[in-house]
Amino acid sequence: MAVTGIISALIVGIVIGVLGRLVVPGRQSIPIWLTIVIGVVAALVGTAIATVLGVADTRGIDWIELIIQVALAAVGVAAVAGGYGRRKIR
Template sequence: MLGTIIGAIIVGAIIGALGRLLLPGKQNISLVVTILIGIVANLIVGWGLYFLFGYNNNNGGIAWIGILIGAIVAALLIVLYGRMRGGSRTV
């Protein structure tokens, strides 16, 4: 259980960071928000890939397609978060 939580935090941080790298300029969000957005993006993509295509990563290894799509979803969530906060950051 603890390993799953730590794994979600690490993958969330990676996906959130990749999402921020996809966006030009500086995003005014904290590391915690970046990780949370990455976790949410990873969950959305994981569920979406499973329900739409039956894709899962039970074979082990790294789910590269999930990480790449997750980074795109995270970038979209970062933009939405910035607009909901009403910050000066617009894309």
């Protein structure tokens, strides 16, 4: 993978992760790096799902693919925030 591909994946991951975090109600006490990781994973999995459904390659902005990615990021943020907040410091 080229450097530009890595940088663009990080930028997309940041955007998807932040949008997913905004969708989840309440405060999430997870670090920003974890939000970025969740966003990158959600973007990759969302693109794969959109490809299987046949909606990944449309003219203009792929709104359905974007909705799938943000929904996956929101589920990921909610799941991780629920588990991350329950950790006990010894």
